[in-house]
Amino acid sequence: MNIDINFQRDWHDQFLKRIDDDGPWANWELYNLALEAERHLSIPEFLGLQAPKHLPQLTFLPHQLEVAKTVIEKMNGKAILADEVGLGKTIEAGLIIKEYMIRGLAQKVLILVPASLVLQWTTELNQKFFIPAVAQKKSYVWEQCDIVVSSIDTAKRQPHRDIVLNQDYDIIVIDEAHKLKNKATKNYEFVQHLKKKFCLLLTATPVQNKVDEIFNLVSLLKPGHLGNQENFDKDFRNDKYSLKNEEKLKDLVNKVMIRNRREETGLNWPKRYVQSIPITLSESERLLYDKITELKKLPYLNRSKFSVITLQREVCSSREAAFLTIKNMLEKSEGNAFPDQILVSIMKLIENVTQNSKAQKALELIQSIDDKVIIFTEYRATQLFLQWFLQQHGISSVPFRGGFKRSKKDYMTHLFKNHAQVLIATEAGGEGINLQFCQHIINYDLPWNPMRIEQRIGRIHRIGQQGDVHIYNFATKDTIEEHILNLLYNKINLFESVIGELDEILTKFELRNIENYISDILINSESEGEIRVKMDNLASLINYEGGIKQKGWEEHAAARDSSFS
Amino acid sequence: MQQQEIHRFLERFFVSNECEILEKTADSLKVQLTIELDKLLMNRPFYWHYLEKTGAEPNPMTLTLYTGQGQPADSSGEFIHFGSPRLHQIFSSTKKLASFIRMYESVPHSGINIALNPWLCINVKISYQCDRKKDMIHSYGIHLINGIIEENFHEKLQTIRLSKRIPDYCYTLSPLIKPVSGLKRLENMIIEKIHEDDHSWAEDARMRWAEDEELLNRFYEDIEEKPEYYYGEKEALQTQYEPKITVSIINGGLFYLANSQKG
Numbered sequence: 001m002n003i004d005i006n007f008q009r010d011w012h013d014q015f016l017k018r019i020d021d022d023g024p025w026a027n028w029e030l031y032n033l034a035l036e037a038e039r040h041l042s043i044p045e046f047l048g049l050q051a052p053k054h055l056p057q058l059t060f061l062p063h064q065l066e067v068a069k070t071v072i073e074k075m076n077g078k079a080i081l082a083d084e085v086g087l088g089k090t091i092e093a094g095l096i097i098k099e100y101m102i103r104g105l106a107q108k109v110l111i112l113v114p115a116s117l118v119l120q121w122t123t124e125l126n127q128k129f130f131i132p133a134v135a136q137k138k139s140y141v142w143e144q145c146d147i148v149v150s151s152i153d154t155a156k157r158q159p160h161r162d163i164v165l166n167q168d169y170d171i172i173v174i175d176e177a178h179k180l181k182n183k184a185t186k187n188y189e190f191v192q193h194l195k196k197k198f199c200l201l202l203t204a205t206p207v208q209n210k211v212d213e214i215f216n217l218v219s220l221l222k223p224g225h226l227g228n229q230e231n232f233d234k235d236f237r238n239d240k241y242s243l244k245n246e247e248k249l250k251d252l253v254n255k256v257m258i259r260n261r262r263e264e265t266g267l268n269w270p271k272r273y274v275q276s277i278p279i280t281l282s283e284s285e286r287l288l289y290d291k292i293t294e295l296k297k298l299p300y301l302n303r304s305k306f307s308v309i310t311l312q313r314e315v316c317s318s319r320e321a322a323f324l325t326i327k328n329m330l331e332k333s334e335g336n337a338f339p340d341q342i343l344v345s346i347m348k349l350i351e352n353v354t355q356n357s358k359a360q361k362a363l364e365l366i367q368s369i370d371d372k373v374i375i376f377t378e379y380r381a382t383q384l385f386l387q388w389f390l391q392q393h394g395i396s397s398v399p400f401r402g403g404f405k406r407s408k409k410d411y412m413t414h415l416f417k418n419h420a421q422v423l424i425a426t427e428a429g430g431e432g433i434n435l436q437f438c439q440h441i442i443n444y445d446l447p448w449n450p451m452r453i454e455q456r457i458g459r460i461h462r463i464g465q466q467g468d469v470h471i472y473n474f475a476t477k478d479t480i481e482e483h484i485l486n487l488l489y490n491k492i493n494l495f496e497s498v499i500g501e502l503d504e505i506l507t508k509f510e511l512r513n514i515e516n517y518i519s520d521i522l523i524n525s526e527s528e529g530e531i532r533v534k535m536d537n538l539a540s541l542i543n544y545e546g547g548i549k550q551k552g553w554e555e556h557a558a559a560r561d562s563s564f565s
Numbered sequence: 566m567q568q569q570e571i572h573r574f575l576e577r578f579f580v581s582n583e584c585e586i587l588e589k590t591a592d593s594l595k596v597q598l599t600i601e602l603d604k605l606l607m608n609r610p611f612y613w614h615y616l617e618k619t620g621a622e623p624n625p626m627t628l629t630l631y632t633g634q635g636q637p638a639d640s641s642g643e644f645i646h647f648g649s650p651r652l653h654q655i656f657s658s659t660k661k662l663a664s665f666i667r668m669y670e671s672v673p674h675s676g677i678n679i680a681l682n683p684w685l686c687i688n689v690k691i692s693y694q695c696d697r698k699k700d701m702i703h704s705y706g707i708h709l710i711n712g713i714i715e716e717n718f719h720e721k722l723q724t725i726r727l728s729k730r731i732p733d734y735c736y737t738l739s740p741l742i743k744p745v746s747g748l749k750r751l752e753n754m755i756i757e758k759i760h761e762d763d764h765s766w767a768e769d770a771r772m773r774w775a776e777d778e779e780l781l782n783r784f785y786e787d788i789e790e791k792p793e794y795y796y797g798e799k800e801a802l803q804t805q806y807e808p809k810i811t812v813s814i815i816n817g818g819l820f821y822l823a824n825s826q827k828g
Contacts, residue, residue: 003767003808011664011687011750011814017745019819026663028727029581031816033574035688035702035719036662037656038815040566040647042700053566056647076696076773077805103698130648159751170767197696197805209620223798224780228787305820443650527693 030417043103047073047251051098058128060095062149064088064267067258068095077198078221080257085204085455086462089259090121093200094129097147100198101131106170108146109133110194113175115151116406121175122149142167148464156190165190170197177201180220181213191220211237214253222256239279271468272461276485277365279476282357287351288322289315289479295338304338305523309480313377318386319353321379326350357390358474360421362442365472366395366422372438374423376456378445383424390422397422427452435467443473446484448515453488480522487518487535566647568592570735575645578655583663592633593642593685597706598625606651654735667819671728672735679823680733683709683740685747686718687817689755695770695808705754706820709740714754722820737821744819767808774806 018024032060045052052060064087071079071092077100081089100106109134113121118135125133125147134141136150142163152174155164172194174180180188180201199221216228226232226249238244278317281289292315296308307329314321330343366373377383383399390397398415400423400510416423417437447453461469475485521534566574572592579586579596588595598606603625604613616623629642630651643654672679686706693699706718715721731737742750778799785795 003764003810005759005812007752007756007811008811008813012745015748015817016745020627023667024665025667025729025818026665026816027581027729028666028668029577030659030663031818033578033581034659034816035704036574036657038688038690039702041656042702043692043698044700046693046697046699056646056648072697075778105694105696107696130650132650140674168801191795193814194802195797197801219784222777222780224782224784228784230787231783425667 050102063260067092080201082259089202109171110169111149111173113151152255172196173200175202178203183216270465274471284353316476318382320381320385324381373440375442396420400425402427435459439467448518568632593631595629664816668727669731669821671726672825679735681737681821684820688815692811709742770806
């Protein structure tokens, strides 16, 4: 077999020169050490992983090692990593990069991630993996640094674009790769032009079920793996949304994609304890809620009905939240859903509310838990109120919002971990915020999109969580909140379902806009009874079609426990 | 590499570089660096530049390294493990400091003059690379008079007492084969050995390459004018899969040994 052999001769000349010059010569011990060092660094086998012994301070989970091995040995270094949230895709990517670097197969690496994650990736690669990654800040970095982390938006813009496209990369890593599903976008086109030997696409959103997305993503990774557009359509497309020969396609996709699920990882996940906490509105709160509900009967447009639902939800959260909305409506004077006098009368009712029954309940609960608690609410006004309210009772809390800069998020997390009992958050805080040192979550009000609840819980129910996780769902009795809780909790078993399942089900049945379904039901129903019937239908649709397993979380946990012992 | 092995390696490294060991426990080491090692390891070119300009008293640093769990919380020492950048820096410094050598067998003095035979030894790393990689390390010595080549030469050297200077009552035989020819002979022999090896790894890599290229061609088969990135992708497949073999010399040198059979 004809293989190119490169015999490096730079040693020769220097050696001959030393013979002429009669030295200098090394000492024997160092000479031996140099050879020993090289023996330690040499790669004994084509297969297997070297990286773990270079990273003794990291404990890899079995599935993470398996992913790295599979990507390198079976997928030839081109793969879609699609593990469920929380299983450590970043770790897997770091491990693969490290392995290629140790083997001398990669030097130049480009890591494209959302702008908010650039620093986190850089720190993690440096601190955990000793990979000298640099966050792209100046344009010379592209050429001068070997391992660069950047946002795709920066990289694709001039003057960077031309420089980046000119580099020969050994590895390209793209986080949140599901955003590249549309081939008509600038991002897609940009990534298509990158020169890459090895490539990792990271996504938590499974793509199996969308015809075009799967084709585009795989074609970016490995053009031709699914054929070209024409024969792909012929082989696999049924119509715009659905597929044929699904099994065959799945086999093909699985050659380039790895997806681990929590329940398959064999890990002992902490248990989830979910508890509904019913709350009775006080007389003044009830009066306010009912008055707002009555607005629905006014003969106005659908738009105003939507406003009614918004107000109902807000009142269930705090009078402050509702107050803000009404104040805005009054100030806007024109084009309002409701006449001013009605708004003013509601304002009066708001002023009459003397207590917040939910906050009272939250306070009792926090005091009895006597440990770290995260409260999630949908409303900024409620967040502010709660902070004040808890402070009145001697409980320290820190706020948390999606809009915070990364550094502020980290600082707030630090404050919460070390100095405060409660964190009050308006959203899950995005990827990468890990609050697994906390075991209690209060869902002060419930979002209507089940994925957002999953993200909330995912912040603490993840690898690294030492204890069991407690989730308290607040719902005011005889309000829309009760309907939502009934739907999400009692009917579709959301809280017990295995993470990730829901995502797939919603994707599969185009129920991503489940919020719209819910508000549609709430707006267009004439009576409480009608709401209940329609909610039941929605629930059974999801359950029947999607087949969320009716097994409870604990049962999953128990099954795993026994397979472990 | 186990932690004790690392500890042992570090100690030998510093001692053979003439650094004073200030403190030593089973899993820690505090050393006074020499000027040379400070320049090599501590990455402070400005300090040394400044000293040269001002002629001030040089003050090389001390270095504290831990290889066990017993590192005190307030210490400024570094924890060293197999992946730590410091160890890799020391590895590559070792290689830099010990690429070339000349040694003599230290023959016990028996009153008669003894001839020492010239040997040229190289320790080589041979790497097989495609989208995967494997290294092999070999040590060869060639007798510079009769041309005999010995394998595992470095291992054999371990059984011989060696010294930097030629012992009394010893003299060296002049080589008939020049070092540059000796190197050439070793090179030919190594290449021959490589050709005899099993290269199914390269065949497999070429197969993987062909598969991927086939897919790529199918992807663009209906397009008359292939886009630029088609060619980019094709090139990338070549760099990814094309089998290559690299031979590099780790270190080597001249050894004068008493008995030619022994080498």
